Amino acid sequence: AEVEEILKRIQAHRGVIATMVINAEGIPVRTTLDNSTTVQYTGLLHQLTMKARSTVRDIDPQNDLTFLRIRSKKHEIMIIPGNTSIKITIELYVL
Amino acid sequence: MEIVYVYTRKRSEFGRPCSFSDRPAKVNVDIPPDPSMAGNFVLRNPVDSYVQHTSDMSEHEVNTERVEVESRGVNHVEGGWPKDINPQEVEQTIRFRKKVEKDENYVNTIVHLGTLMEHCVKQNNAINIYEEYFGEEETVEVEDEPPSAKTINVISKLTSFFDVLLSKRDPNVTKRTATHLSWHPDTCKKLAVAYSSLEFQQNMKDMSFDSYIWDLENPNKPELVLKPSSPLVSLEYNPKDSHVLVGGCYNGQMAYWDTRKGGLPVEVSTVEVSHRDPVYGAIWLQSKTGTECFSASTDGQVLWWDIRKLSEPTESLVLDITRKGLLENALGAVTLEFEPTMPTKFMVGTEQGIVIACNRKAKTPPEKITSTYSGHIGPVYALARNPFYPKIFLTVGDWTARIWSEETKESSIMWTKYHLSYLTDGCWSTVRPAVFFTTRSDGTLDVWDFLFKQNDPSLSLKVCNEPLASLRLQDNGCVVGCGSKLGTVTLLEISSALCTLQRNEKTLATAMFERETKREKILESRHREMRLKERARSEGQETVVEERLVENPEEVLSRTRREFFEVIEAELQRRTRAETQCLHGKVPGTARTRDRGRDSPPWGGGQGSASAFQVKDRAGDEAAVQGEESQLPKEEEEEEKDVA
Numbered sequence A: 001a002e003v004e005e006i007l008k009r010i011q012a013h014r015g016v017i018a019t020m021v022i023n024a025e026g027i028p029v030r031t032t033l034d035n036s037t038t039v040q041y042t043g044l045l046h047q048l049t050m051k052a053r054s055t056v057r058d059i060d061p062q063n064d065l066t067f068l069r070i071r072s073k074k075h076e077i078m079i080i081p082g083n084t085s086i087k088i089t090i091e092l093y094v095l
Numbered sequence B: 001m002e003i004v005y006v007y008t009r010k011r012s013e014f015g016r017p018c019s020f021s022d023r024p025a026k027v028n029v030d031i032p033p034d035p036s037m038a039g040n041f042v043l044r045n046p047v048d049s050y051v052q053h054t055s056d057m058s059e060h061e062v063n064t065e066r067v068e069v070e071s072r073g074v075n076h077v078e079g080g081w082p083k084d085i086n087p088q089e090v091e092q093t094i095r096f097r098k099k100v101e102k103d104e105n106y107v108n109t110i111v112h113l114g115t116l117m118e119h120c121v122k123q124n125n126a127i128n129i130y131e132e133y134f135g136e137e138e139t140v141e142v143e144d145e146p147p148s149a150k151t152i153n154v155i156s157k158l159t160s161f162f163d164v165l166l167s168k169r170d171p172n173v174t175k176r177t178a179t180h181l182s183w184h185p186d187t188c189k190k191l192a193v194a195y196s197s198l199e200f201q202q203n204m205k206d207m208s209f210d211s212y213i214w215d216l217e218n219p220n221k222p223e224l225v226l227k228p229s230s231p232l233v234s235l236e237y238n239p240k241d242s243h244v245l246v247g248g249c250y251n252g253q254m255a256y257w258d259t260r261k262g263g264l265p266v267e268v269s270t271v272e273v274s275h276r277d278p279v280y281g282a283i284w285l286q287s288k289t290g291t292e293c294f295s296a297s298t299d300g301q302v303l304w305w306d307i308r309k310l311s312e313p314t315e316s317l318v319l320d321i322t323r324k325g326l327l328e329n330a331l332g333a334v335t336l337e338f339e340p341t342m343p344t345k346f347m348v349g350t351e352q353g354i355v356i357a358c359n360r361k362a363k364t365p366p367e368k369i370t371s372t373y374s375g376h377i378g379p380v381y382a383l384a385r386n387p388f389y390p391k392i393f394l395t396v397g398d399w400t401a402r403i404w405s406e407e408t409k410e411s412s413i414m415w416t417k418y419h420l421s422y423l424t425d426g427c428w429s430t431v432r433p434a435v436f437f438t439t440r441s442d443g444t445l446d447v448w449d450f451l452f453k454q455n456d457p458s459l460s461l462k463v464c465n466e467p468l469a470s471l472r473l474q475d476n477g478c479v480v481g482c483g484s485k486l487g488t489v490t491l492l493e494i495s496s497a498l499c500t501l502q503r504n505e506k507t508l509a510t511a512m513f514e515r516e517t518k519r520e521k522i523l524e525s526r527h528r529e530m531r532l533k534e535r536a537r538s539e540g541q542e543t544v545v546e547e548r549l550v551e552n553p554e555e556v557l558s559r560t561r562r563e564f565f566e567v568i569e570a571e572l573q574r575r576t577r578a579e580t581q582c583l584h585g586k587v588p589g590t591a592r593t594r595d596r597g598r599d600s601p602p603w604g605g606g607q608g609s610a611s612a613f614q615v616k617d618r619a620g621d622e623a624a625v626q627g628e629e630s631q632l633p634k635e636e637e638e639e640e641k642d643v644a
Helices: A002-012 A035-059 B035-040 B090-102 B104-126 B505-540 B542-583 B594-599 B620-643
Strands: A016-023 A028-031 A068-071 A075-081 A085-092 B149-155 B177-183 B190-196 B211-215 B224-226 B232-237 B244-249 B254-258 B279-284 B292-297 B301-306 B315-318 B333-338 B345-350 B354-359 B369-374 B380-385 B392-397 B400-405 B423-428 B435-440 B444-449 B459-462 B468-473 B479-484 B489-494
Touching: A002 A016, A002 B104, A016 A035, A016 B104, A028 A035, A028 B090, A035 A068, A035 A075, A035 A085, A075 B104, A085 B104, B090 B104, B177 B468, B177 B479, B190 B232, B190 B489, B232 B279, B244 B279, B244 B292, B292 B333, B301 B333, B333 B380, B345 B380, B345 B392, B354 B380, B380 B423, B392 B423, B400 B423, B400 B505, B423 B468, B435 B468, B444 B468
Parallel strands: B177 B232, B279 B333
Antiparallel strands: A016 A028, A016 A085, A068 A075, A075 A085, B149 B489, B177 B190, B190 B211, B211 B224, B232 B244, B244 B254, B279 B292, B292 B301, B301 B315, B333 B345, B345 B354, B354 B369, B380 B392, B392 B400, B423 B435, B435 B444, B444 B459, B468 B479, B479 B489
16 A cells, blocks of 8 residues: 555656566566556666666675666656665656 | 719728828819810800899788678567466466565565655756756857868779779760760669760761760669760750650750660651750750650750650740841850749740740740840850749859849849859759859869858869869759760769758848849949930930040040050959969968959950940949940950951
């Protein structure tokens, strides 16, 4: 229930297009997008996050990835990695 | 003869220490030379010997292994799901998801992550840290690169072995001028070139009549050889049907080809009804059938044809500006211009330097000629309307290029300075309203940007050593092809600065043209007023005028002769001064203002064309005197010619 609340709150923010929660194996647990898009995002972003995390850790083993932002022309994708799950938010910003 | 030397030693003496002693040299064998053996040999005189001072080189060959490339694809399937769950089954996935969500750890993590995420999202919404703060000013791009053009292709008769670039050979021995170029309307990868020799009565027997269609990809062989019955002077692709071309021949006939049917013309017009002089201009008309075209030639006629029936023209017009329709008075047409957006009007440039604007739909033949524009001293070799401003058109002839507005009939609104060599062809750029190209008879291609600089061309390129005869811009505005007198066609790519529209160029160009047109109109009205005044004055003072006329010829002749030579001397001196300045490294000042360029009369090779012209001058006060003077130098030239 709390989970729902939090996710709903995030989704309600201005500019947020979609939210996704992905578990450690890369399976989308909760998503607000349609299936095919979700699968696409999951596959791509999960790997990217893993790579980013391992990069940070390689450079400094004490360090860890807290937040990953991908800004593109049209959108911004925000990823927060957790131990068991990763949360992804897709936002739109206007230049 | 065997020479043997024997050395003996007793066995008992072996092993004894050696005791060396010195003794003088003794000749053991003496073999004298045997002259009789010399007969077996021959004395060699002279003896060949060589010396070479080069570095040693060796030749090696290497053949790399061929790399095999293969295209492969990977098919992704949704994965990650535990073994027992089938990702296609919605129920199973939902169930799995629910199970995951019930996990306590999951809830904690999500809560924690959620707060973080909210924080960042709020951050984002609060301020856009990547905002472009000075976005407006960024768009002012300074064009640092000077305008330039580079040769991309040369279609010529090169016989060198260093043809690294694609160069196309004109397989004929006798070189002919590339008189006309036409780009393929759709692909712009093909170029049709008409070759003919325009020298009067200099056609050699083995000169071939062929004209070629070149494909830019194939450097060595023309894609199609067109074989007319007489060399083609002009050639045009049909803009609607890219397989059909019409060509005007040297003997006045018109022929049309279909590229699908080969190199022989599909139909040729009959000799009796065709032109009697080379057809210098042939253009397709805008019609529903797409088969109409018209042609003009120096015999003074403009004929309209329908391709399907080339046995006789559908219409004809005699270019007689006295509007009587007499062939004797007609002016020979050298170039033809037609704008598809104005289907009933067209313009003809003549040998005598007059541009005639005609209306096809006029009721009677004399009315077909709507107006004339005179101002060139020699044949008008090129005539083009500005694609952006249909009322403005460009004419190229004698040593200048002039820009005219349809409304001002008395003179051009803008012109370039007088060059040292003839201008042979010109055309507007299809992308920029104030840019046009001209070719000269010293082999130079000039690109003029009238908004930027009017005294000199923005870019002047020496394309080849022989005169350039024709010019054609590709529809995209970036590639221009020019044909030369010896049959070489060079393709040049213009730098992007000259073929991309600048931001407010259109407004600036419009303003410039309007300004010049207005100026001309004012001058015109002023001249008209002055002429009226003169007439009024002269009517009241007829006797005085008569006297003036009697004594004028002698005095005025000597005076003008003196002035004429003075001007020439001044010009020569100025040029030598400019050259010495140039040698000293200083740039010769472009102090040649437009007035200067206009006032210096054409010397050294004047055309001396038959009809007299009113040379307009800018200083309005000397209108009457200058008018007389300008007519007399012409007689001057004729006199000189008689003397010389």
